[in-house]
Amino acid sequence: MEPALEQHLKTLVSENRVVLFMKGNRRMPQCGFSATVVGILDGLIDEYETVDVLKSPDIRQGIKEFSEWPTLPQLYVDGEFLGGCDIVREMAGSGDLHKALGIQLEDVEPPNMEVTEPARAALAQATADLDGEWLRFKVPGNYRYELTLGPRMFGDVEVVANGITILLDRASAQRAEGTVIDYEKNTMGEGFRIENPNEPPKVKQISAQQLRERLDGGEVTLFDVRTQQERETAVIESALWLDEAGKAHLASLDKSSPIVFHCHHGARSQQAAEQALAQGFTDVMNLQGGIDAWSTQVDGSVPRY
Numbered sequence: 001m002e003p004a005l006e007q008h009l010k011t012l013v014s015e016n017r018v019v020l021f022m023k024g025n026r027r028m029p030q031c032g033f034s035a036t037v038v039g040i041l042d043g044l045i046d047e048y049e050t051v052d053v054l055k056s057p058d059i060r061q062g063i064k065e066f067s068e069w070p071t072l073p074q075l076y077v078d079g080e081f082l083g084g085c086d087i088v089r090e091m092a093g094s095g096d097l098h099k100a101l102g103i104q105l106e107d108v109e110p111p112n113m114e115v116t117e118p119a120r121a122a123l124a125q126a127t128a129d130l131d132g133e134w135l136r137f138k139v140p141g142n143y144r145y146e147l148t149l150g151p152r153m154f155g156d157v158e159v160v161a162n163g164i165t166i167l168l169d170r171a172s173a174q175r176a177e178g179t180v181i182d183y184e185k186n187t188m189g190e191g192f193r194i195e196n197p198n199e200p201p202k203v204k205q206i207s208a209q210q211l212r213e214r215l216d217g218g219e220v221t222l223f224d225v226r227t228q229q230e231r232e233t234a235v236i237e238s239a240l241w242l243d244e245a246g247k248a249h250l251a252s253l254d255k256s257s258p259i260v261f262h263c264h265h266g267a268r269s270q271q272a273a274e275q276a277l278a279q280g281f282t283d284v285m286n287l288q289g290g291i292d293a294w295s296t297q298v299d300g301s302v303p304r305y
Helices: 003-015 032-042 057-067 085-094 096-101 117-126 170-175 208-216 228-233 244-252 267-278 290-297
Strands: 018-022 049-052 074-077 080-083 134-138 146-150 157-161 164-168 180-186 189-195 204-206 221-224 259-262 284-287
Touching: 003 057, 018 032, 032 085, 080 085, 080 096, 085 096, 117 164, 117 180, 157 170, 164 170, 204 208, 208 284, 208 290, 221 244, 259 267, 259 290, 267 284, 284 290
Parallel strands: 018 049, 134 164, 204 284, 221 259, 259 284
Antiparallel strands: 018 074, 074 080, 134 146, 157 164, 180 189
8 A cells, every 4th residue: 555545644643533434425425335324323422523435446445455455435533444334234223332432321202203193003004024024214404304124223112003003213212202193195106204303494495386376365475586588488367576675675584584596496495595594594495396387276367488
């Protein structure tokens, strides 16, 4: 191994208390083994470093020589190589990983959770023939929920809701109080819908029909993020253009005011809505399908383009 590469790897494992060499990154693992280790770590600690070996062939090969371990991912804690996916999973199940990470387990009360009857039926069917696996519910810090099947792990918190047994890691349990798990069917398909009162505000999607009802009731303020040329082609009558005057009006609103953004098909307005959230607004919506959906579902006199 080149001395420069060896020194770089030594620096990575010494300057980061917990570092995972993996395919992809924490937000987007590129293999199942890497995703498994990320899922375990996310349930135990909030901060750790990842190194995407796919971006550097030298690191991808060099870390194998450095650790004398032939596979990836590879986890280091306090400068010590712990192992790959199977070993990390075993350590998590036995509690050894908690010890290595310095986690002192305190009592965690099982959260109050609700499983609706449609969700109970769907989950009962999915878990009817489990062999050593359990239903697991994960609530990571970004609140991108995961309902999966997996083994019981050390430190798990168990919840029984509507006859369904659910296992949560301790971090998830602390974020899951008041969560409702539902199962619904609509024109977009079917699937689980999760509501959690602890979740930070996020952009909600609103249909053209729903927007019309709320505009008729004077319940929302609608902002148009399109260009002037587009507005000359088609407009929703009550929409305020998000030009300088529109931005000033937006800034004058109370942060709890319900606001909706729209564009042509919904992509640009989604970005504007995300920016509004970052500015502190808490009731932010994006028009699904944009003005095109308004034209086809609400007001056919609005030209399509």
